[in-house]
Amino acid sequence: MKPTPCALIALLILSLLFTACKKKELDHDVEDECEITVAALAGKYKIVAASYVEASGDRDVLHEIYDDCELDDINELKADKTFVYTDAGEKCKPDMSESGTWNVNANSRILMLNAGTSTILSFTCKELVVTYRDGADNIVKETYRKQ
Structure with missing residues (x-):
């Protein structure tokens, strides 16, 4: 059975959502170094x-x-x-x-x-x-x- 283009696009959007959320959580955990002034x-x-x-x-x-x-x-x-x-x-x-x-x-x-x-x-x-x-x-x- 061949996946339809709509199903592929939906899968791509879903995977992007989960990756974007995970990256945001990781970025939140790491505090950035501030400029030393x-x-x-x-x-x-x-x-x-x-x-x-x-x-x-x-x-x-x-x-x-x-x-x-x-x-x-x-x-x-x-x-x-x-x-x-x-x-x-x-x-x-x-x-x-x-x-x-x-x-x-x-x-x-x-x-x-x-x-x-x-x-x-x-x-x-x-x-x-x-x-x-x-x-x-x-x-x-x-x-x-x-x-």
């Missing part, structure tokens, strides 16, 4: 993850290097290249609030906060992931979520 990075952030980068894989150290009172703090990167770190929510003793200046070098993906530097691993406009070396020469990876 002062304007795009400006905003309020809260830390959501911290780990040591080790040969065997990342090891969660959020609660090792941050007290519970620091996990609700807000770091605001302002568009004028100043920042304000606010000891929000549960207060730490002593108060950890501070301010200073920040900048970014998009070509080298370096984020500078006062005298410290971090490398930007990814930035999706919602989440910022950076790495830096701590005083013990560990590589620390931190994830911040825009508020």
Whole structure:
């Protein structure tokens, strides 16, 4: 039995619909990287993850290097290249609030906060992931979520 042209066209349209829907779902799951600029990075952030980068894989150290009172703090990167770190929510003793200046070098993906530097691993406009070396020469990876 030979398929009719109408049946072939209907089959083609159906297959396109299912493929288009599947592709759209896949595209939705992947967050696009945002441009790394002062304007795009400006905003309020809260830390959501911290780990040591080790040969065997990342090891969660959020609660090792941050007290519970620091996990609700807000770091605001302002568009004028100043920042304000606010000891929000549960207060730490002593108060950890501070301010200073920040900048970014998009070509080298370096984020500078006062005298410290971090490398930007990814930035999706919602989440910022950076790495830096701590005083013990560990590589620390931190994830911040825009508020």
